[in-house]
Amino acid sequence: MNFQEYDAIDFACDESFQRYCLEEHDKDVLFWQHWISRHPEKNAVIAEARHIVELLSARQGNRLEQLKHLEDGIARYDLLQQALSGEPEPVVILREKRAPRLLKYAAVMAGIALLAGSIFFFYPRNPVPGKNVVINAGKDPRKTVVLPDGSAVVLRENSTVQLSAGFNRENRRLSLTGEAFFDVTQNAQYPFIVHTAAADIKVLGTVFNVSAYTDRQTETALFKGKVEVTPSGNHGQKIVLQPNQKLITGETMPGAVAPLDADPVNHKAKEIAWVRSRLEIENEPLEVIAGKLEKWYGIKVVFADEEVKHYRYSGTFESETILKALDALQLSYPFSFKMLNGEIIISK
Structure with a gap:
């Protein structure tokens, strides 16, 4: 062939x-x-x-x-x-x-x-060429953004990512302060790399969480694929994580691989309890469901058509990102959605 x-x-x-x-x-x-x-x-x-x-x-x-x-x-x-x-x-x-x-x-x-369905992207309306782009969650408990390469990022309250100049055109590098959950699209030409004060994380897979609140400590938790962690100041040491493993690195910590911390009741990883959403819907209109999504994911949802507000859904599901939540709803009663000026717009 x-x-x-x-x-x-x-x-x-x-x-x-x-x-x-x-x-x-x-x-x-x-x-x-x-x-x-x-x-x-x-x-x-x-x-x-x-x-x-x-x-x-x-x-x-x-x-x-x-x-x-x-x-x-x-x-x-x-x-x-x-x-x-x-x-x-x-x-x-x-x-x-x-x-x-x-x-x-x-x-x-x-x-x-x-x-x-519709794929939407977050990016400033008028980015300045050669300048870094900063995205801040502010006081929102969670802020969901979709980067220009299609990767979804959920930022925790008061967390910030800074995209390097030329992101998705010349590189896929960003810096993180705080905590974020990543669902990364693959691109062999430009590896996805997260910089923190304590480590550099090269993405070899797709789904992971990074907590980097303190100046010299970073916790990387992997759920799918692989990531390669290089502690700051020790570029010769590269630690590859497998799914359901985490690594804590810091100024006085060489880094030790450990299993994720599972909740004894629901057996879900505690490392992403802050981002995990369980939607329980019982014959509810889409307008009500959209309000729940808006509150949980920290992104405004508006309707372009009045009729769509009254579409009704039932069911229970868990979702890591708002994209997957909306996609799951679309399966039973189709509608369209897109992002414009930082808002999700739902229409027929």
Whole structure:
């Protein structure tokens, strides 16, 4: 199989590539890491493909079913092109036809939008080129932001992150003071790195929590993937954490790996009790649910349509980020949402 001829959609339709993106199988992860390292000319295409896979996975539904919808969409696009050109209808073989790339990609992304809902991003309206961007939670118990690379961050009260100049264009580096929960998108070209006073944390996986309140102490707790922690002043020491492990580093602490502290009642990790949300909904209107989300996540939610306010939902679920909470609600009664000027806008 000649992967060098693949475009972004071809990679996104490949099940092995999907497992690599979602870290579901070590063999696929190792294969694609090796292949990508040997083909740096495909970095832009790979990044585009990974974004498609992330969109396909965002709704927590059946990924194989979503993949079928994606492939059906490509097939329908190809058939439409044939009908417009007046050519006889041949047997359709996916991934061997090459439609004009821009139009084909636009059509497929439109289909993914129906599957995955709206993806929104936080960024200042007029960022100054070459300047760092500072995001502060202020007095909100939790503040949720989505960075330009698609990574979700939940900041605890009075916590601050500062994005380095050129974030997502030249690097993915940020500094943290306080505490934050991260759900990071993958990008092999620009590793995601969190700087604190006591350590530098290089993200090799996706979901983790960092507490860095004191001047010289940082606690890193990992839930999914891997992170590599380098204590300040000791750049030769690199400690790799596995899921359900944590590491405390400080000026007088070399750092020791320990298991996460599980609550004896609900068996959930105490390290993220502050961010964990349990929504119990019993035939409630979306307007009421939105008020709960607004209060918990520290982000304003408004409605563009009156009708949507009266959509009703029932169920119980836990969610780390407001994106996943809204996606879970969409599964039973669809609506759209986007972010504009720091607010989430819900519409039909």
